Amino acid sequence: MNLNATLIAQLVVFFILAWVTMKFVWPPIVKALDERAKKIADGLAAADKAKADLSLAEKKVVEELRKARESAGDVRGAAEKQAATVLDEARAEAARIIAQAREAAQGEAGAAAQRAKEVLRDQVANLAVAGAERILRREINAQVHADLLANLKQELQ
């Protein structure tokens, strides 16, 4: 419990240690601590921002989906309408074509029948003339009896 020069030495050591700590220990560690604190704060802010962005994006997605669904419905309605129109038109066209074909066929058939009738008539007239020739055994002047034959023809019509 005596005092001696150790006291002075301890005093000097005290200041040397404190100075070294101030110079080489304190600043780098405090700097690292502050930087880490800033990093963590930035990270938390970024996480918050990401969360906000995510919810915004989700909202947007829902909105887009709703829009897409709506426009898809519109497109389908339009397509159905168009398809119905096209079908109706096709149906009408088909009916028209069928009617036309039927008309043409009927006309042709009528003409053919007419022609056949005329041929038949000619032949009948010839047959009748030939028959009459044979009956009369005499030449009939076709010129003279043309009217007669024409009448006959008319009658056969």
Next chain:
Amino acid sequence: MATEAPTAGEYIVHHLTHLNSTGHAQKAVIDWSVWNLDTLFFSVSLGVIALFFLIRAASKATAGVPGRFQAAVEILIEMVADQAKGIVHSAESRKFVAPVALTVFLWIFLMNSMDFLPVDLLPKIWQIATNNDHAYLRVVPTADLNGTLGMSIGVLLLCLYYNIKIKGFSGWVHELFTAPFGSHPLLYPVNFLMQMIEFLAKTVSHGMRLFGNMYAGELIFMLIALLGGTATVYGFVGHVIAGSIWAVFHILIVALQAFIFMMLTLVYIGQAHESH
């Protein structure tokens, strides 16, 4: 045993004598020509060890994920920085004062911790190494009044420095004569006397508190060792029980005294920043 065993009184006196530059116990209460070599050796060594670990932590400090060692040092620094921030309100002063507090805390903690080594271990090794059965060695630098008063006087010098730096020399002298009782010519001597007593009491109690705790702790370890030294069953059981209890309790004292010394350092320097 070659020599006869020392008596209890001789044992304790031997353990309480420093290894100093004279080679025998110091006679005068104050003798500025004597150095306590053991106190100097252990305090400087422990200071260097503490700084070595701190500098290692500081050189590896990054803002990234810290390792366990770095985290431990950072917890310590954060603790000291928080205390300093709460007590010393000048950020400029804290650049030096906070490292001082950290140094004081860690250094005193390590010096106090020398008490955990068995009381006879290092002295015995020293006696064998020097081949002298009467070689003295004390291993706890804070159980030497020179060690603790040296640090508390260091704190006093810092207080004086900051008093002058913050208030200016004339401002400080003015305060010495006008505080705490007020500005009146009749009160000047009283104020000055009070201020001087305050500085003296602060410094002496600062150093004495740590010294007294560690000295008493060391003494009790010696008494417990004497109990075991009786080489009886009761002595052995008593040594184990008392030694365990005192060592566990001493962990608290070691940390607490280091913390108290650090806090008082901050408080005294903080007071130097405040005008009365």
